[in-house]
Amino acid sequence: MAQPAIAYRVEFLDPGLHVYHVTMTVQSLDPGKHRLRLPVWTPGSYQVADFSGNLFGVIGEFQNQPLNLTQTAKNRWEFETSMRGEVRFRYQVYAYQEGVRQSHLDETHAYWNGAHLFFLLDEFTEVPHLIDIDGPPGWQVATGLDRVVDAPYRFLATNYDVLIDSPVEVGRQRMYHFEVEGKRHTLALWGEGNEDPGRLVEDVQKIVETARDFFGELPYQHYTFIFHLSDHGTGGLEHLNSTTCGMDRFSFRPQKSYRRVLSLIAHEFFHLWNVKRIHPDMLGPFDYDREVHTHLLWAMEGFTDYYAGIILRRSGLFSLQDYLDRLKDRIQAYEKLPGRFVQSLSQSSFETWTKFYKPGPDSPNRQISYYLKGELVGLLLDLEIRQRTHNQKSLDDVLRLLYERYGRKMVGFPESVYQETVEEVGQGSFEEFFQRYIESVDQLPLDAMLGAAGIEVRRRWKSAQDNDGGETSSEPLPWLGIDVKWAEQRYLEVGTSYADGPAANLISAKDRLIALNDYLLEKPEDLTKRLKTNHRPGDVVRIHLFRRGKLQHVSIVLAEAPYDAIEVKPIQDASEEARSMLAAWLGT
């Protein structure tokens, strides 16, 4: 079978209608039956999203004559040709969803993920794919794809996977560049924000250099950071030699908020090794037709989060206390979730398509995030290896070895390789560690392991009298065991009712709370403030609520609240051994 040449043209004829016009041309296609497909998901985002829902007006041509195309499934079209020749498909894609994993087109820019726009031709995913971008004059392109020499709007992907793994930003975005090892790094910012471009470029460069030092090389010719600054939250998506990060436009100041921006960037950049190159064999090459399941997302996402913190510490962008504050937030978030004793990390990873990516009010009771627990288990595994090898080895060596053996060659590994590699580096069995903290739901020995590294965790509550002064107390606060939100700016609605809380059987998600001890709850803060200042654990309170429009009342014995003011600090009189472990780990 001859290899056809596949090319796409993307036109923005109707930015105001948010519609991309795509033409796909396949030259020299052999005669026979052929099949076109559109992915149902995009790598890194583990949800079936059925992108064909936004695709319309598909027509086919063979040698410039109409070609009969038959849709045979939600994302599949078939056709037959009688001789060798050129086939062409024209179709349109509606794209008006903002977000790093979405596609968007309006008068300010065009942004797409390839899985939304580009058909794949079965059996020809390994041939080069070419794109021509036909945008308004003056618009610039930012993408991880290679630009074809002397053609500013023509890009080449070595195969379909690379095409799908290279989102494209086109518009009048602000572009900044720096070089590391002679390789060009581009920052492309769409949307207004309060960033300091000089400082941002400098800090991103430090992240790149520190990660390069970790793995010893930069495995790409160029790298592109696409930043979307908007008013709806943060999140990123990793790619082979680019990333898109969505950020709150005003998050570059103050320092505390900027640290979260840097954490996101470090996380996504570290991914170019961990998950894009170091990954189990289910995660590439991809099956775009259905869910792919792996038990290892804790290592792909949780360990990437762990190393985001470590890279920021090693680069000097985080002080020791900045790092420990980040850790404190993680421990506090983790210890609040009853689901940590229900779902193992391995299950959390495997079930991400139906659980983590489809959260509901009861998720905290039944699930644990492989990001959150994965980061803490990464920390424990790192410290355990350091302790057993007297600081000669660490989790760093596990990742470097996996990169050396698999990542650099772009091949996936069987899942069992992970534990085997840890055991090789850690010089002994880690069976018990994997069984307890990854396959089961045992309590994590955070205090003991951190103690061995000269760090103590103090669990306290915010003082009941505290007026944002950060005062803490060893007096437990009273707790109703529910999260509430101020719905429609009118009433308190229950989100999660915690399975380990005193109201678990009495108050449910979506209940509208009306009164506490017969007094109206009329402001969002009324409930927590009154509980905190007037009650103690053990008190009985009466709650009036509406459930499905019917008034009810319940009496609840207040419990002790989970700790909400954890402190993580170096131990002043730590042993020599602990101090040297801390120095090897966090460089103090």
Ligand SMILES: [Zn+2]
């Ligand atoms: Zn990630």
